[in-house]
Amino acid sequence: MGYTTIFHIDDDDDDIDFFAEAVNQLSASANCFSFTDAAAALEKLINGEMIPDAIFLDLNMPIINGQEFLLKLKAYEMLEHIPVIILSTSSDSYTIHKLKSDGASGFLTKPSGIKELVNLLRPYLI
Template sequence: MNKLFNILVIDDDEDDQFLIQSAFLADRERYQFRFATNGSNVLENIDKSERLPDLIFLDLNMPIINGFEVLRNIKNSSLYRHIPVIILSTSDDEQDVNRCYELGANTFMVKPSSHQDLMELANLVRMYWFSLARIPTSRMND
């Protein structure tokens, strides 16, 4: 039996949440999704989940606590820093890109403007991160 991957999507746009999840439907028995619409939800609830995410999609521009702050908290935590974080943002500002990598992002991608292109991007992410790349399977030791 294949491993069940736990994916956390942190994005205040529910349409984008849906499209990202839809890109994984072809192989849906392998993926379980959780969603958060702002950074505050994530920081308050990440410890309460039964299992940590295997991968996080993170938007930068969100209400209450933005993606930069969420990324900083995740990557500064010995419990969560091993989780790959994919920034998926409408921003293509060079300073945002540099700041995300400085904070420990694993990938920075600009959200496409069309729904079809977002589906294709999410499908490529799925193929790369869950077929080609090796990701950590448990909490890492310091």
């Protein structure tokens, strides 16, 4: 797919660093913009300040959780085309089905190691 401009939204700083490292290992040309606040990311999108090729989104976050973010994003015609890939520790089949029916393009279960994350992200960045 070769996404080059990526939003990563996750409230955990360690997961943000982990994701950025994996992106850097896969692509020297990819730009990864990280947000710990889903509301701030949504505001940038709505205002048209930045439009990424894809969004990697955690589910369990305060203020606006991943599912709420997904629904809000898909409600905007100018943003509904952006692929949203859920990246979460959750792997419940009902939740995955629900998120895909809400418009998620994919679902990845967060791995515990950088090598596994690089392998998960490879199809999206190369």
